[in-house]
Amino acid sequence: xxxxxxxxxxxxxxxxxxARSIRLTASMFGGKVKLAAIADKNLEAAKxxxxxxxxPLTTDxxxxxxxxxxxxxxxxxxxxxxxxxxxxxxxxxGKAVFCEKPFAVTLEQAHEVHEILTNSSAPHQVGFVLRxxxxxxxxxxxxxxxxxxxxxxxxxxxxxxxxxxxxxQHYTDWRSDVKQAGAGVLIEHGIHDIDxxxxxxGKIKRVSATQRNHHSYEGIEDFIxxxxxxxxxxxxxxxxxxxxxxxxxxxxxxxxFFNKSLVTLQDYAMHHIxxxxxxxxxxxxxxxxxxxLSDEPLFKDISRREDLLFMSDYYAxxxxxxxxxxxSDTKPSPSIYDGLRAFEIAHACYKSARENSDWVEV
Numbered sequence: 001x002x003x004x005x006x007x008x009x010x011x012x013x014x015x016x017x018x019a020r021s022i023r024l025t026a027s028m029f030g031g032k033v034k035l036a037a038i039a040d041k042n043l044e045a046a047k048x049x050x051x052x053x054x055x056p057l058t059t060d061x062x063x064x065x066x067x068x069x070x071x072x073x074x075x076x077x078x079x080x081x082x083x084x085x086x087x088x089x090x091x092x093x094g095k096a097v098f099c100e101k102p103f104a105v106t107l108e109q110a111h112e113v114h115e116i117l118t119n120s121s122a123p124h125q126v127g128f129v130l131r132x133x134x135x136x137x138x139x140x141x142x143x144x145x146x147x148x149x150x151x152x153x154x155x156x157x158x159x160x161x162x163x164x165x166x167x168x169q170h171y172t173d174w175r176s177d178v179k180q181a182g183a184g185v186l187i188e189h190g191i192h193d194i195d196x197x198x199x200x201x202g203k204i205k206r207v208s209a210t211q212r213n214h215h216s217y218e219g220i221e222d223f224i225x226x227x228x229x230x231x232x233x234x235x236x237x238x239x240x241x242x243x244x245x246x247x248x249x250x251x252x253x254x255x256x257f258f259n260k261s262l263v264t265l266q267d268y269a270m271h272h273i274x275x276x277x278x279x280x281x282x283x284x285x286x287x288x289x290x291x292x293l294s295d296e297p298l299f300k301d302i303s304r305r306e307d308l309l310f311m312s313d314y315y316a317x318x319x320x321x322x323x324x325x326x327x328s329d330t331k332p333s334p335s336i337y338d339g340l341r342a343f344e345i346a347h348a349c350y351k352s353a354r355e356n357s358d359w360v361e362v
Contacts, residue, residue: 001072001096001326003032007065009086010077011040011049013172014100014127018075019053021316024308025323028301033323039065066090073326074098079172079180080188081105084113091120096326098319100127102191102346103339105182110343117336125322125332126339128195132318134299134311135265138289139273140200142263143256146275150259155201155228155236158253159193161185163215163222163242178219186211186224187346190240193252195334195342197228197236205231206359209349215242226349229359271311286311 006022008015019035026033037057040046046058057064065071066089073096076086083103090097097117103126104110117124130136143152165176174180175188186194198204212223222243228236254265261277273284284292290310294303302320303310325332348360 011045015077021319133314184221
């Protein structure tokens with residue numbers, strides 16, 4: 001692609017986040033990127049985002065973006081059930097697609113989305129943003145170093161979040177509606193961590209899960225506990241929950257045990273990593289992580305932007321790379337293959353939870 005004219009569909013929390021990120025990084029492409037339009041059935045919401053980020057066209061008609069021949073890139077930022085229609089129409093028009101996760105309400109629909117994108121020549125990317133989070137890139141470097149000294153034994157993750165149907169952070173009331181969301185905390189939030197686990201630790205072999213529904217929204221689990229066995233033989237536990245604790249919004253807590261060391265990351269802001277071994281405790285704070293990563297190919301062009309909070313602004317880093325790859329005709333990543341893989345693992349967890357926590361192969 002020689003230039004990008006971008007249309008965002010959906011002006012909720014995540015649509016606004018992408019508008020901000022695109023606006024923040026578009027200037028790095030020498031006038032080749034334009035944020036051209038935003039659509040939402042709530043026209044006032046679209047107008048508010050357009051006003052904040054200088055988007056010239058607002059509409060409550062999605063087809064005005066999908067049918068516009070000048071718009072060649074679409075960001076699908078809608079409730080889960082609507083992604084498939086946008087993807088189908090956008091790819092038929094030859095537009096590149098960035099699709100937020102999760103991208104389907106059922107496993108069958110996920111396979112259909114995979115088929116649409118696989119059979120299309122239009123480039124695409126799935127929004128597994130944690131792959132672009134600097135702290136997790138640093139974590140991978142630290143884990144590789146620790147594995148040289150002793151074998152990995154076990155990974156433990158607790159990822160909790162205030163139920164996003166209330167409050168401010170990640171507010172989206174449709175997540176309580178199974179017809180729009182498909183399921184609850186695992187498919188909506190924990191799917192990031194499923195993708196991250198395979199990205200960091202290798203292919204998952206089988207899972208066993210237990211789930212609960214404390215808020216009583218039909219089909220929307222708000223707690224799930226998962227046991228994982230990797231093909232390597234290593235094991236992990238993963239717990240995801242939505243809660244109602246206003247003073248405690250979100251924490252992603254990692255404990256990664258090697259035979260001779262322990263690596264921990266216990267902050268949703270992800271600004272520090274601790275390593276304890278036989279000799280001492282090493283604390284990697286924000287400045288240490290910046291020094292570790294700022295010259296890495298993934299970050300060196302963006303790390304010293306004074307208007308970008310490098311360690312926290314992984315949405316901007318993700319969107320920068322999506323646009324850069326489109327302009328250089330490089331295949332974006334993660335792809336729908338990665339998206340479907342995470343989706344299949346999540347649904348294996350649901351299957352196990354329905355079947356008395358029996359192990360399910362993936």
